[in-house]
Amino acid sequence: MPSKRLLKATLPLLFAIYSISAYSQTKQITGSIKDSKGTGIAGASVVIKGSKGGTTTNAEGIFRLAVPEATKTLTVSAVGFTAMDVDISTNTTADVTLVESNASLNEVVVVGYGTARKRDLTGAVSSVTAKEFNKGQINTPEQLLQGKVPGLQITNSSGQPGGLTIVKIRGNNSIRTGNTPLYVVDGIPLDGRTARPDFSPSGVGATPASDPLTFINPNEISDVQVLKDASASAIYGSRGANGVVLITTKKGTPGVMKIDANASAGFSDEMRKIKVLDAGGYRAALAKYNAPLSDSGASINPFDEILRHGFTQNYSLAFSGGNDNGRYRASFFAGDQDGIILKTNLKKYTGNFNGQYKFFDKRLSIDFSATASQVMEQVAPISQDAGSNGNLISLALIWNPTLPLKHSDGTYNQANPSGQVNPLAISDAYNDYVNITTLLGNVNAGYKFTNWLEYRFLYGLNYGRGDRKGEIQGWIKGTGGDADAKGLAAVYGRNLSSQTITHTLNFNKDLSDDFTLNALIGYEYWKTNYWGNTTYVYDFPYNLTQTSRTGIHYYDNMAAGKQGNLQAASFRDPLVEIQSYFARAILGFKDKFNLTATIRRDGSSKFGSNNKYANFPSVAASWTVSSEDFMKDLKVINFLKVRVGYGETGNQEFPANAALDVYQYTNNGTLSTLHFGNPDLKWETVKSINAGVDFQLMGGRIYGSVDYFNKKTTDPIILKTISQPFPGASQYINITDAYVRNNGVEVSLGADIITNKDFTWSANGNVTFLKNRFVYPQAGTAPYLLTGALHGQGTSGAYSEAIANDQPLNVFWLPVFLGFDKDGIGTYKNNGTPEYVADPNPKAYMGFNTDIGYKKWNLNLGAHGQFGNKLYNNTAMSVLNISNIVGGRNIAEDLPNSAENVANNIATSTRFLEKGSYVKLHNASLSYTFGNIGNQVKNLRVSATVNNVFVISKYKGFDPEVNVDKALNGVPSLGVDYIGYPTQRTFLLGVSFQL
Structure with a gap:
């Protein structure tokens, strides 16, 4: 009888010791979280199922997480996507593709002096995220949006680098005054003008304007x-x-310091010529x-x-x-x-x-x-x-x-x-x-x-x-x-x-x-x-x-x-x-x-x-x-x-x-x-x-x-x-x-x-x-x-x-x-x-x-x-x-x-x-x-x-x-x-x- 009592008394202790031992050993899990297009999802949540421990993905959808050796499942979620459980019992990597869901309608967007859920919007609001932007040689923010938004007409009025980009939303409203939209950067309404002086030398004339948003990266x-x-x-x-x-x-984004680097180089030529007579x-x-x-x-x-x-x-x-x-x-x-x-x-x-x-x-x-x-x-x-x-x-x-x-x-x-x-x-x-x-x-x-x-x-x-x-x-x-x-x-x-x-x-x-x-x-x-x-x-x-x-x-x-x-x-x-x-x-x-x-x-x-x-x-x-x-x-x-x-x-x-x-x-x-x-x-x-x-x-x-x-x-x-x-x-x-x-x-x-x-x-x-x-x-x-x-x-x-x-x-x-x-x-x-x-x-x-x-x-x-x-x-x-x-x-x-x-x-x-x-x-x-x-x-x-x-x-x-x-x-x-x-x-x- 004493031995049975001793066994009953020590079993919980032995189980606790075993659990502590198992969980004191950790393993590194690395992976990527992408959408159906193969684009990395920034800020996706990766947590140990049933626990509060976890991390978030970086700007490219990559994550690294230390988990107890006995961990079998991670739960991956992101705004706008259906959450998914991932089995890691035999793996140390997890490359996951999330499926878009109607939860994207719960995404919070900026609407001016505040935020609101997408599904609550009652006005005509279009949202364009970084992964949807135009790519290549982009000198002004407007060029990121060309062809992306219905009702938004963007005209690159000059081929000169930094030349004025003309933006109109749903047509010309005014005879004389400006038709340019108001730009607000992180809550700051911009003036709409630029400090660039005009130069109109006698005999040559005025050179075209530059874009007032060129200063933005x-x-x-x-x-x-x-x-x-x-x-x-x-x-x-x-x-x-x-x-x-x-x-x-x-x-x-929360986490250890990360460094993002980008470099590009190339050259330009003329897209189209005006046809004039050659010498012959x-x-x-x-x-x-x-x-x-x-x-x-x-x-x-x-x-x-x-x-x-x-x-x-x-x-x-x-x-x-x-x-x-x-x-x-x-x-x-x-x-x-x-x-x-x-x-x-x-x-x-x-x-x-x-x-x-x-x-x-x-x-x-x-x-x-x-x-x-x-x-x-x-x-x-x-x-x-x-x-x-x-x-x-x-x-x-x-x-x-x-x-x-x-x-x-x-x-x-x-x-x-x-x-x-x-x-x-x-x-x-x-x-x-x-x-x-x-x-x-x-x-x-x-x-x-x-x-x-x-x-x-x-x-x-x-x-x-x-x-x-x-x-x-x-x-x-x-x-x-x-x-x-x-x-x-x-x-x-x-x-x-x-x-x-x-x-x-x-x-x-x-x-x-x-x-x-x-x-x-x-x-x-x-x-x-x-x-x-x-x-x-x-x-x-x-x-x-x-x-x-x-x-x-x-x-x-x-x-x-x-x-x-x-x-x-x-x-x-x-x-x-x-x-x-x-x-x-x-x-x-x-x-x-x-x-x-x-x-x-x-x-x-x-x-x-x-x-x-x-x-x-x-x-x-x-x-x-x-x-x-x-x-x-x-x-x-x-x-x-x-x-x-x-x-x-x-x-x-x-x-x-x-x-x-x-x-x-x-x-x-x-x-x-x-x-x-x-x-x-x-x-x-x-x-x-x-x-x-x-x-x-x-x-x-x-x-x-x-x-x-x-x-x-x-x-x-x-x-x-x-x-x-x-x-x-x-x-x-x-x-x-x-x-x-x-x-x-x-x-x-x-x-x-x-x-x-x-x-x-x-x-x-x-x-x-x-x-x-x-x-x-x-x-x-x-x-x-x-x-x-x-x-x-x-x-x-x-x-x-x-x-x-x-x-x-x-x-x-x-x-x-x-x-x-x-x-x-x-x-x-x-x-x-x-x-x-x-x-x-x-x-x-x-x-x-x-x-x-x-x-x-x-x-x-x-x-x-x-x-x-x-x-x-x-x-x-x-x-x-x-x-x-x-x-x-x-x-x-x-x-x-x-x-x-x-x-x-x-x-x-x-x-x-x-x-x-x-x-x-x-x-x-x-x-x-x-x-x-x-x-x-x-x-x-x-x-x-x-x-x-x-x-x-x-x-x-x-x-x-x-x-x-x-x-x-x-x-x-x-x-x-x-x-x-x-x-x-x-x-x-x-x-x-x-x-």
């Missing part, structure tokens, strides 16, 4: 939310009229038109002389780590991209550092983020408004291909019988450098009074300093203006500063089993300031001949210029301040119905004294039909939600002094009036209706959405000539009886076509159908405003577009060309009386993306396009016209085969309208994932990417994706092309890995 963006309708963007009030783009940057064709044309003294005996390709294969290299490095109470991430980026045109370049250096820390049992949180960036450009003389001798592109296109560009001694040939400037010479004589330093930072603190009530405070600062120096050396002849045979130089400085202070109180609670409430109230103060200075001088005593050139640039020796020609100026825009109060509530009922209501009250210093404040409300509702009992038996439909909403937003993107009397002193000391103030000036208001449906079918393998939208912009703002207080005066006014309407349909559809262990194939596409109209019956049938200014030969005072009642914005207003008569002279309908003839706005635009994976290989293709619009080819009209051939200049390749006479006058007409429809393969990327190499290098991947692979279009210019700024009287143009920078095709080889 695209590699550090984790996701982007696009708020498209007013019910989603009304929370941003007077700045949300054109939609809102919310950019969230990457943050650190030129000689044949000379004979056909009996043109004298134009054959100089050589055979050259002048345009190729200003081209090069631009070399590109990019390097990025990121460090991250931390624990549940504190995380950090630091990243560095360096990029150097040569343009395909001589003396064009973009260099960018960006550093980011952010941290998220929690205190007092995680009730207090303090987050911070800081970005410092330096962007440096070298710019060529490629302007939007130059005549025939002031643009490098046009000079190369029309240079006589039988005339050498250089003499045998290496000096430039400046004795062209046509009087044309040598393109290589002007490239050499022109120097233009830009340096922009940008700082963006914020501190975000929050305190949770309870699990459902939190106060947050945000302070954000955005500062930019832009410096620019440029010159045209005096040895160049024929440019015209101040520089011609004298030389000029200019030095600029610009400063742009904005600050944000935001207070919010967030309430997020299940009120009962049936009701949930996500609500916030807030206050925001935002201000921005812009100021700068300029020094300009011409007529220098040195560098006046090619043989006596020195290495001393004019902009480094401004005092050597003739002091009587010295001009110095400074300016400071009025301080712009916006004070706002806002509130939002999202009420949910039984996980089926959601009602969202927002209100924002904005006061702005931009507006007249009688209209300082305005209210911007919105309301929207959704019904998750698939949650109803009658849908349970419809297995093919996994998710179905209908949405409807209405909202009002404002647009205040016009000069800060628009409501004020503005004067300036002239050179002779007299005071002149620029424009008179308007105490009644108020916001343009966009009233928007949206109705949509979201769906997932066949287990989520087919998914998409359909939206109808109708937007009406009331009280549009223009600068109008008025009769009082004296004739010819101007004033900013609201056209109270006019409005702009945009309505259309968006369709988005995607499918996981094949999903198995070794082979996956997914595809998605979107298309937007859009109709745009300006309505102002009081204007009658005549144009209300003119725009679309034209430049070059035969275009003195010419224009191509109009703002007119019951017409699309920027409708082409042109004489109708009927053809050539028997003598080769152009004929026109109604003796050349202009008519409304075509729409520059596309009737539809689309995007398509597909992803194919085979084992460790992955191919990604992205395309976009637009249809139903026309472009005006100002280049063909003014640069490559047939009269050039008798003047010693080149012409378009197809002109010798036309019936046109060389004596035909060049005139604005429908002759130069061309179809703007196109489809462009903008991204093709092939990658191979080696995985882990040894114990240190993880997830090694190599890739080959091509950007701007090809374009299918009948347009004869460099690229139908064009929008050169040809504004007239402050009214922007659309669809006018004039000798812009050619589109670059870029080839990159890249490698990425983790340590």
Whole structure:
């Protein structure tokens, strides 16, 4: 008996000792967590089943976990995927593929001043994550999204590295003021401008703008939310009229410090050329038109002389780590991209550092983020408004291909019988450098009074300093203006500063089993300031001949210029301040119905004294039909939600002094009036209706959405000539009886076509159908405003577009060309009386993306396009016209085969309208994932990417994706092309890995 008692007493102890012994021995489990496309899932949870011990995957979906030797099962889960148990009883590796589930609808997304579940959204919101971004040479965040979002139209307006990317959401809302969406980076609303100074030297003209978001490192963006309708963007009030783009940057993940490294290098060439005569064709044309003294005996390709294969290299490095109470991430980026045109370049250096820390049992949180960036450009003389001798592109296109560009001694040939400037010479004589330093930072603190009530405070600062120096050396002849045979130089400085202070109180609670409430109230103060200075001088005593050139640039020796020609100026825009109060509530009922209501009250210093404040409300509702009992038996439909909403937003993107009397002193000391103030000036208001449906079918393998939208912009703002207080005066006014309407349909559809262990194939596409109209019956049938200014030969005072009642914005207003008569002279309908003839706005635009994976290989293709619009080819009209051939200049390749006479006058007409429809393969990327190499290098991947692979279009210019700024009287143009920078095709080889 005692022995039995002893055995019973010691058995539990022996079992405990055995258990402790077994569990004191550990084993290392490594593996990867991927989705059905083979992409690593960042932040996936890997835990020991039945225990709290575990870890999370890194940015590439890789994990490492020490577990007790006796552990048999791990549970793997991630937001948007079905959880899975993994048997590790006989394995030390676990490579898991999770299946997407409707749980993705529970994913939390940023919606402005807060977050919400995807399934609770009632507005038109599109989300794009890092794994879906476009790849390759990406200079600006907008390029990540091209072709990805229905309703989002992205136009790369210039091939120059860092050139302006034009973004429009659901069409043009405004006649004069900006149509660009509001960008918000980690809660900080940006100014929308850049500190980059303009350089418009006399005789050459203004070079195109750069993109204000170039300073952001695209590699550090984790996701982007696009708020498209007013019910989603009304929370941003007077700045949300054109939609809102919310950019969230990457943050650190808990765990030991990890290092992410990326490098790429490659080169660029021109995607497409404008076809002009080669030397043989030129000689044949000379004979056909009996043109004298134009054959100089050589055979050259002048345009190729200003081209090069631009070399590109990019390097990025990121460090991250931390624990549940504190995380950090630091990243560095360096990029150097040569343009395909001589003396064009973009260099960018960006550093980011952010941290998220929690205190007092995680009730207090303090987050911070800081970005410092330096962007440096070298710019060529490629302007939007130059005549025939002031643009490098046009000079190369029309240079006589039988005339050498250089003499045998290496000096430039400046004795062209046509009087044309040598393109290589002007490239050499022109120097233009830009340096922009940008700082963006914020501190975000929050305190949770309870699990459902939190106060947050945000302070954000955005500062930019832009410096620019440029010159045209005096040895160049024929440019015209101040520089011609004298030389000029200019030095600029610009400063742009904005600050944000935001207070919010967030309430997020299940009120009962049936009701949930996500609500916030807030206050925001935002201000921005812009100021700068300029020094300009011409007529220098040195560098006046090619043989006596020195290495001393004019902009480094401004005092050597003739002091009587010295001009110095400074300016400071009025301080712009916006004070706002806002509130939002999202009420949910039984996980089926959601009602969202927002209100924002904005006061702005931009507006007249009688209209300082305005209210911007919105309301929207959704019904998750698939949650109803009658849908349970419809297995093919996994998710179905209908949405409807209405909202009002404002647009205040016009000069800060628009409501004020503005004067300036002239050179002779007299005071002149620029424009008179308007105490009644108020916001343009966009009233928007949206109705949509979201769906997932066949287990989520087919998914998409359909939206109808109708937007009406009331009280549009223009600068109008008025009769009082004296004739010819101007004033900013609201056209109270006019409005702009945009309505259309968006369709988005995607499918996981094949999903198995070794082979996956997914595809998605979107298309937007859009109709745009300006309505102002009081204007009658005549144009209300003119725009679309034209430049070059035969275009003195010419224009191509109009703002007119019951017409699309920027409708082409042109004489109708009927053809050539028997003598080769152009004929026109109604003796050349202009008519409304075509729409520059596309009737539809689309995007398509597909992803194919085979084992460790992955191919990604992205395309976009637009249809139903026309472009005006100002280049063909003014640069490559047939009269050039008798003047010693080149012409378009197809002109010798036309019936046109060389004596035909060049005139604005429908002759130069061309179809703007196109489809462009903008991204093709092939990658191979080696995985882990040894114990240190993880997830090694190599890739080959091509950007701007090809374009299918009948347009004869460099690229139908064009929008050169040809504004007239402050009214922007659309669809006018004039000798812009050619589109670059870029080839990159890249490698990425983790340590």
